[in-house]
Amino acid sequence: MKKIIFLTLTLNLLLSDVLFAQDRTPDFMRSVGKMYVVVAVIVAVFLGIVLFLTYLDKRLTRLENQIHDNDQKQ
């Protein structure tokens, strides 16, 4: 999952650079005063928080399962 996100992001960055390399006009990320760089940063922060929440969710599920399994044994 992480690998897919990382790959698509890198591909995007690479492609946009290659496609617009010859052009004098700024590419998408550099247009409107590079505002989309800020957008990308905010999206990265949000995705990071989501990933961290997923990790917390996994730990909580493990704990729940432990408690549940134990209750059934007794």
Place this chain on the structure above:
Amino acid sequence: MKNISWWKWLGVILIVYTFLAGMLVPLGHGIVEINPRSVKTGEQAQFTLVGYNSHYEQDKDGLRAWLKLDDEHAIGAKEIRVKGDRILELDFDIPAYLPVSKRVQDFSLILDSETDGTAVLPTAVLVTQDSIDEEKGVSAWKNSAITGLTVTTGMTFPFRAIIYETIRNTYFHVALWLSMMLLFIAAVVYSIRYVRDPQPIWDSKARAFTSVGLFFGILGLVTGMIWAAYTWGKPWSNDVKQITTAIALLVYLAYFILRSAFEDPEQKGRISAVYNIFAFVLLIPLIYVIPRMVDSLHPGAGGNPAFGSEDLDSTMRMVFYPAIIGWALIGAWIANLQYRMDAIREKWIENLD
């Protein structure tokens, strides 16, 4: 709703404020480009200037421009022609001599607009002279004082012309680093408490704050790389601060690897608490000392890598400081969830015996 502590709400409010103010406060008037970048003394130089967030058409009579060396040496533009809201043509009579005893000197360009405010382009134009006469130069460059600059409110256009709107990343990238520091401080405080009084709660609090601190650090690194890709030209330039922070994060990553190596909770707690204190002691030189000793791409290179008055104006401070506290509180919330979870496990294991 009521059982959520006040500081969690405060964190949410501060982050919402950061998003709104950080994205909506407009950037001030700036100069993006000037052409040509170098002229000779004694020339009648004509420059084409490209502005940012400017309304030159509305302000045809309120425009003034100077080439400036320092507070005492500057010349005003002879004529300014408006070619569009963002394009100007400037005529300067460059005096025959420069006010310095050097062949080449750089001058910054100052443009004052009554509607948009003042814009500065540092090292805008290089002027070359064939023969040197400092005295004549000094008298020639004294011809117009810069007075009555328009004062505007709002965010200043960034001093370095590669930044543009990305200066807003200060509220995310920089604020995340500083709140990471606050979270690591909290973690080291709990580690010290554990060393003095080995209660499991101190260990799980230290672990929780360290994990969120590390997470914020990784976010800081990733956001920094995105920012760098479009300002410095590539995501990773082996800048001193990039390298030292990456090392610091690896040191903290090792904390979790170390923890997983021990089965006995008391041994795990004691050794990881001591390691955490060492990691924090190492973090200070890595983040605050070494980057100040060498040249860096980060602002204020060589001497002071922190933000100075050139980079952070009073409007930005009103967003930046709340952003640090807001992110730290959000981080504390995530840590809070983790150590409460640990406490449940602890209690459950106790009840089993």
